[in-house]
Amino acid sequence: MSRHVFPGHTGATEVAIGWDRPLQTFFVQVFRPHPTRKGEDSAFIWKGTDLREITIAAKAIEIARPWSHLPDDLAMTLETDRLKTLGQSDGEHQAAMKRRLFPDS
Numbered sequence: 341m342s343r344h345v346f347p348g349h350t351g352a353t354e355v356a357i358g359w360d361r362p363l364q365t366f367f368v369q370v371f372r373p374h375p376t377r378k379g380e381d382s383a384f385i386w387k388g389t390d391l392r393e394i395t396i397a398a399k400a401i402e403i404a405r406p407w408s409h410l411p412d413d414l415a416m417t418l419e420t421d422r423l424k425t426l427g428q429s430d431g432e433h434q435a436a437m438k439r440r441l442f443p444d445s
Contacts, residue, residue, distance in 0.1 A: 342421035346408040348372075353381050355408035357400055359418060361425040362434055365393045366400035366418060370407045391442045397422070 343358040348370065356369040367388025371381040387403050388394045394403075397418035401410060411417075430438060438445075 342418070344414070344417065346404075346410060348408050350407055352384075352407040355404050355410075357404050357410075357414070357418070359421040359425065360388060361422075361428055362430060362438070363388070363391050363393070365389075365391065365395065366397055366422075367394065368400050368403045370404065391438070391445050 341358060341360050341362075343356055346355045346357075348354050352370050352372055354371045356367075356371075358367055359365075360367050365388045368385060369383045370385035372384050374380040374382040385403065385407070388400065394400050397415045400418065401414055404410060
């Protein structure tokens with residue numbers, strides 16, 4: 341799994357974007373100050389939590405772009421993160437949990 345964090349803007353405090361190998365998806369999390377817990381942030385956007393939800397890096401960047409200034413080479417970085425995991429496979433317990441959570445896949 342990779343996770344790259346960038347400062348937020350337009351009400352966001354932080355944006356995290358990366359590759360989740362077990363779910364085979366890119367993900368995006370956008371955080372803002374928690375409305376009642378002083379000093380804490382909460383995710384108000386969290387995409388890429390389902391199996392193969394976001395399979396193209398550009399789509400993840402499109403979701404994150406309104407909330408942060410992202411580097412021009414981020415798509416290449418994310419795709420490299422994905423490619424680095426191609427030879428990895430799920431462990432026994434991870435595979436069992438995926439079968440339970442995603443029986444139709």
